[in-house]
Structure formats: C-alpha cells, structure tokens
Amino acid sequence: MDPLSDVLSLLKPHAYVSSGFDAGGDWAVQFGDQHKLIKCYAVVSGGCWLTVEGTSDPVCLEAGDCFVLPTGRPFRLGNSIDGPAVHAREIFPPARRGGVVQLNGGGGLFLVGSRFGVSGNHADMLLELLPPIVHIREQPEQAALRWSVEQMMKELRNGDPGNGLVVQHLAHLMLVQALRVHLNASGGDRVGWFFTLADKQLGAAIKAIHSAPAHQWTLQELGEIAGMSRSTFALRFKERVGEPPMQYVARWRMLLACDRLENSSDSVSAVAVSLGYESESAFSTAFKRVMGCSPRQYGRWRKVRSETSSVAAGVPSDRLRPDANNGSRRIERTVAVAAAGGRPG
Numbered sequence: 314m315d316p317l318s319d320v321l322s323l324l325k326p327h328a329y330v331s332s333g334f335d336a337g338g339d340w341a342v343q344f345g346d347q348h349k350l351i352k353c354y355a356v357v358s359g360g361c362w363l364t365v366e367g368t369s370d371p372v373c374l375e376a377g378d379c380f381v382l383p384t385g386r387p388f389r390l391g392n393s394i395d396g397p398a399v400h401a402r403e404i405f406p407p408a409r410r411g412g413v414v415q416l417n418g419g420g421g422l423f424l425v426g427s428r429f430g431v432s433g434n435h436a437d438m439l440l441e442l443l444p445p446i447v448h449i450r451e452q453p454e455q456a457a458l459r460w461s462v463e464q465m466m467k468e469l470r471n472g473d474p475g476n477g478l479v480v481q482h483l484a485h486l487m488l489v490q491a492l493r494v495h496l497n498a499s500g501g502d503r504v505g506w507f508f509t510l511a512d513k514q515l516g517a518a519i520k521a522i523h524s525a526p527a528h529q530w531t532l533q534e535l536g537e538i539a540g541m542s543r544s545t546f547a548l549r550f551k552e553r554v555g556e557p558p559m560q561y562v563a564r565w566r567m568l569l570a571c572d573r574l575e576n577s578s579d580s581v582s583a584v585a586v587s588l589g590y591e592s593e594s595a596f597s598t599a600f601k602r603v604m605g606c607s608p609r610q611y612g613r614w615r616k617v618r619s620e621t622s623s624v625a626a627g628v629p630s631d632r633l634r635p636d637a638n639n640g641s642r643r644i645e646r647t648v649a650v651a652a653a654g655g656r657p658g
Contacts, residue, residue, distance in 0.1 A: 316510060316523045317492065320439050323572055324431040326351065326484050332412050332426070335419030336361075341391025341398035342416070347428075349436050352382045353487045354426035355459040361422050364389045365445050372448050379458040381447040381491040384440045392421060427465045429484040439568075442506040447495040458494075461487040509553045514539040518550070518558070526566050527589030532558060567603040570596075574612050581608045 314322065336342075336359075356378045363372040363380065365388040374380065382388060389398055405414055431440065449458060465483045468476040496511050510516045518539040522530060535558055536546035550558045566588045573584045585596030600608045 314523070316519050317489075317496075317507075319523050320442060321485070321488065323568060324436055324439050326429050326431050326488060327481060332414065333357075334414050334416075334422070334424050334426070336392075336416040336422045337420040338417035339392060339396075340416050340421070341389060341393065341396055342401050342404065343387070343389045343398040344401045345387050347382070347385040347387070349431050349440075350385050350428050351431060351440075351488060352426060352428045353379075353458070353462060353491065354381075354424050355379045355462045357423045357425060359422035361390050361392050362394050363446070364394065368445050372446060374448075375450075377450075377459075379449040379462070379491065381449075381488065382445070383443040383447065383488070383492070384445045385437075386445055425462050427462055427484065427487065443492065444495060444505070444507055447491045449491060449494050451494075451498075458487060458490050461490065504553055504555075506554050512553065514541060515546075515550060515553055518546070519554075519561075522562055522565060526562075526569055527587060529589060530559070530562050563599060563603055567600055570600060570608065571604070571611065574608060581612070584608070 356374050356376055358376050360373065360375045363374055365372075365382065366386045371394050372380070391398060399416075404416055461483050465480055465487070468480050468483070492507070496507065506519075510519060518535045521535065521538050532543045532547055535550075536543040539546050541549065547558060550561070554561060556564070570584050570588060573579050573587070574581075579587075581597070582593045585593045588596065590596035590599065597607050597609075600606075600611070604611065
C-alpha cells in the first residue's frame with residue numbers, strides 16, 4: 314500500500330452515526346474534544362463559519378461545500394465568527410442513526426454528515442499526521458464526497474441487509490476522497506508529514522520506506538531515491554516531516570510492530586524478523602527506545618486490556634489478576650507518551 318493507505322489502515326475507521334443538522338436565526342454551536350472521532354459534512358443549503366482549535370483562520374462554508382475534520386480537535390460552527398455559542402451536548406442527542414437535529418426552528422443552514430471513530434491504539438499520534446481541516450469547494454470532488462455522505466445516511470436509515478459493511482466502506486471512501494483532493498490541491502510546499510507526500514522527491518523516499526519497512530535503510534540510499542545528497546536529504550526531511558529520516562523509519566516500524574502484537578498471534582521473535590531485525594534482542598531494544606516499554610510488556614498490557622473488556626461484557630472477574638488494572642494503566646500511559654514523541658515519567 315501507499316503511505317496514506319498505511320496510516321489509515323492502522324487507524325481502523327469504523328462508522329458510528331450519520332445525521333442532518335438544520336439551524337436558523339442567530340446561532341453558534343461549540344463542539345468539544347472529538348477524541349478519536351473523524352467528522353465529514355456536506356452543506357446542502359445556507360452557509361456558516363467554521364473555526365477549529367489550533368488554526369488561525371475561520372473558514373466560510375457555502376452551499377455545496379464539503380469538509381472533513383480528521384484530527385478530533387474542538388471546533389465551532391455558527392452564522393457569525395464571534396459571540397456566544399451553545400454547547401453541542403445541549404442540542405444533540407446521544408449518537409443515533411439518521412434523523413435531523415433542529416436549532417432555532419431551522420431554515421438557515423442545512424448540512425448532512427457522518428462521524429466515525431478510529432480504534433487503532435495509537436490513533437492520536439496518527440491523526441496528528443493529518444491536516445486539521447479539509448475544505449472542498451471544487452466540482453466534481455464535491456459531488457463525489459457528497460454522494461458518499463448522503464449514501465451513508467440512506468444506508469443507516471434503511472437498515473438493509475449488509476448495510477454495516479457498506480457503511481464501513483463508505484466511511485473509508487469519504488476520508489480517502491477528501492484527503493486525496495486536499496493533498497492534490499495543496500501542492501508540495503506546506504510543512505507536515507501529510508503535505509510532504511505531495512513532494513515528488515521526499516514523497517518518493519517515504520513511499521520507499523513504507524513499501525519495505527524491513528529493509529536496512531541508510532541515509533545514502535534514501536537520499537538517492539529522493540535525488541539528493543545524503544546531507545541535503547536529511548536536512549530537508551527533518552524540516553518538512555519534523556523528525557530525522559532514520560527516526561521516522563524506526564517509529565514506523567514500531568507502529569507496525571504494535572499493530573502485529575495487538576492484532577495477531579505472532580511471537581515477538583516473528584515480529585522482529587518481519588521488520589528486519591536480526592535478533593529478538595535487537596528488536597526489543599529498538600522497541601523500548603521508541604515505545605517506552607518492552608514488546609513483552611506491551612503484549613501483557615494488550616492481554617490485560619482484552620481481559621478487562623471481557624469482564625465488562627459479563628465474563629467473571631476472577632479471571633483478572635488483582636493488579637491487572639493498575640498494570641494496564643501504567644503501561645498504557647507509558648506507551649501513549651512514547652508514541653506521542655515524549656518520554657515516560
């Protein structure tokens with residue numbers, strides 16, 4: 314797969330809910346932290362302003378526009394940029410399929426949208442690779458994305474046989490469509506991993522890393538793929554992506570390793586060999602350096618988390634060790650901090 318597909322596959326998107334929103338009069342809605350949620354909308358009629366935490370410029374949305382919020386940051390929708398806003402939890406019911414929420418009687422803005430979750434263990438770090446706002450104004454890209462949103466609403470409302478699988482694929486399709494359009498429109502000059510994919514030289518190096526993560530990459534070899542000297546490549550890669558090339562290689566390998574440890578029965582030694590390490594010891598050292606714990610600690614944390622979920626589903630609690638929850642929290646925190654680029658406390 315290509316790098317963008319690789320990242321999205323680790324996010325493991327799954328559909329939650331699709332609905333409509335009809336607002337009228339003077340209105341504004343503040344949405345809180347959308348933890349591990351991606352939202353995708355199409356403006357059917359009217360217009361409004363969108364502001365997203367951490368971005369400098371408000372976005373003017375008009376009828377026909379589509380937009381995606383991939384990073385889960387808090388955001389605000391309203392018919393003005395400033396002024397008081399009602400919190401979303403006061404007007405939106407608990408997640409449900411289909412339906413339209415009205416505010417002030419409606420009649421001003423009507424949009425349809427879907428929100429879907431991501432369940433990958435390192436979703437927060439992976440989502441930060443994506444842009445905070447994807448705003449699509451051009452045809453035919455609008456039509457394709459809007460069709461996906463409306464089709465998802467139809468599937469969720471009707472409940473036809475197989476709709477669960479259709480909705481899952483539509484969720485993936487919406488996200489990929491929007492990100493692809495945004496990437497093609499942005500050019501290759503903006504900073505960040507996502508935008509670097511559009512850089513023909515650096516993008517070629519990232520693609521090579523993802524196509525063969527077990528290969529023993531060197532700066533010289535990656536520089537040649539990018540058509541640059543080793544020193545120029547290393548400098549430009551760090552400037553654009555935010556970390557040195559070999560650190561990126563190691564971090565990507567460890568994210569793949571975590572996915573294997575979570576979602577397969579492969580042994581630590583098998584995972585090590587699949588990622589190009591000559592020994593389990595060398596792999597464990599690299600894993601601990603990047604993730605903050607050993608692969609076996611990570612595996613035990615994964616098992617405890619699975620057992621805890623089983624207890625919540627009605628499995629007898631005596632299957633858990635007395636210290637299981639404390640150990641799970643400790644390792645989970647260590648892994649989360651390390652994955653975000655920090656050090657465990």
